[in-house]
Structure formats: structure tokens, C-alpha cells
Amino acid sequence: MSNLGLIIEERSRDIGDFLVGRLIPFRKKRMIGPFIFIDHMGPTKLGPTTYMDVDQHPHIGLSTLTYMLEGALMHEDSMGSKQLIQPGSVNWMTAGKGVSHTERTPEHLRNGRSFTAHGYQIWVALPKHLEEMEPEFHHIPGHELPSWHDGSAKFTLVAGEGYGRKSPVPVHSELFMVEIKNIDSYDFQVKDELKGEIGICIVEGGIQACGEQIEKGHILVSKVEDTCSISLWPNSHILLFGGIPFPEERHIFWNFVASSKEKIASAKEAWRRKEFPMMPNDATYVPLP
Known part of the structure; x- marks a missing residue:
């Protein structure tokens, strides 16, 4: 276990009719590189009467990365922007000084x-000088993402x-998100291939790392240079997240991320007063918690 900084178990929570698993932030680990929030959506059965409908809500200080594995979402x-997101493509919305959206x-x-609906909702904090x-908004179809094979393993650089x-994907800091799917057992290293902190999210199957057997529903956290060799179980599916951490702390409240508590306080008040940028054709409004 010496080379694994932390193993986080997915904690389920209910958002209306949709069950999600929160991976970060975690009390012992608030961020992985610039990644500050990772929710695992599903897999869950939707329809014929129950659907995912997240009403208009705000963001500041971050980029959202939506990555679907099954099903689809409509982003506005x-x-x-109005964009259908389907499996394998990337929706990348940078909130900056303020944006509202629905999914x-x-x-x-x-x-x-x-x-079946299944995917990941990810927030990446912005560097301090870009928070404002x-x-x-950018949409990148799946066929434009770099992908390659190594033995029975397929890699996609998301x-x-x-x-x-x-x-x-037009990111604003040094980061990575890599998807790996394999058929046979597969050994790989991340040292010299990736930089910074790393989270290894097990979507399906499992891995062996540093003498530990870890199955789906967990995320491993380490520094890339400290990570031991990893062996994927046959027919596994993992996501690698991470990058270079920021020098400053990030604060998070609800959907707001910032390097200062004052920015978050201002955003809270703006949303409470409905002085945020709002969608012209959507009257829904998620109140400040």
C-alpha cells in the first residue's frame, strides 16, 4: 500500500430520481490535480416515466466535463448553446465569471x-488568473479524440x-483524462506517460496495484511518479484523471468554485437575486441551498 496514497470508495447519493456516486471531493482528498468534483451518474434505468432533468443552475470558476458511457443528455x-451529448463525445463548458445551464x-x-443512463460529471477548477x-462552450465528437491500442487494451485521451x-478539448491547465478498456489481463505504467497527481477510477472490473486487489466503485489516488505498476483484470474499464495541482487552495460551495471565499459569497448573492446570466428560454430555477 505504500505507493497508493488513498483508496476512495464511491458514496451513493440521490438527486431526485437519479442515483449518483460521489468520488471527490472527499474529506481526506479535496482535489486530484485540478479536478475538484467527480460524480458517477448511474448506471441506472430511466423511462418510461422517470427521466434526468436538472433544472437551471449556476457555476463559476470551473469547467464542466460531461462524458457519457450510455444514454444521452441535452445540454443548454x-x-x-444547445448540444446533445452522446457516448464517447465530450461536452466542455467553462463557466469563468458565471454561467447557467440545464441537463x-x-x-x-x-x-x-x-x-440505461451512465456517465461522469466532472468539474475542473480554473487557474486563478482565469477565474473571471x-x-x-465546446463540444468534441468522440471520433476526434486520440485513441490507440496496446495489445487488447484500447486507450482514449479524453x-x-x-x-x-x-x-x-480546450483545457486551461496541465491535466489529463484517459479512458482504458481491455479484454485480456493488461499491465501498464503511468510513470513518464502522465504528470502530476493521478486518480484511477474503476468503472468495471478491477485492478491489482501494489499487492492490493481493488474492484469497481473505487478510485485510487497517488502521485504519478509514485504509482506502482498496475494490472487490469480481464474485461475492465478504467478512467485516469489528474494533473499538476494548483499552488492555491480552492473553495467549493454548491456549484461554485473559487480561490477566494469572497468570490463565492458574491456568486451566492447574485444567484439569490437572480442577477446571474440566465437562459432566455428557460424559466426554471434551482434555489441556493
């Missing part, structure tokens, strides 16, 4: 049949840089 925001089950899946930047490649 106060910048006027809902798209109309074509509200057809009287059931379907103008909001941006965001950032790693393994000598660079994703087209």
Missing part, C-alpha cells in the same frame, strides 16, 4: 421505452495531454 446554457434527457429518449474569464498525445 445561458450562452445560447435533461433528450426528447428522442422520451418515447415510452426504458434505457468569459464563459465558453482531455489534456498524456502518452505523447494531446486531446482537442
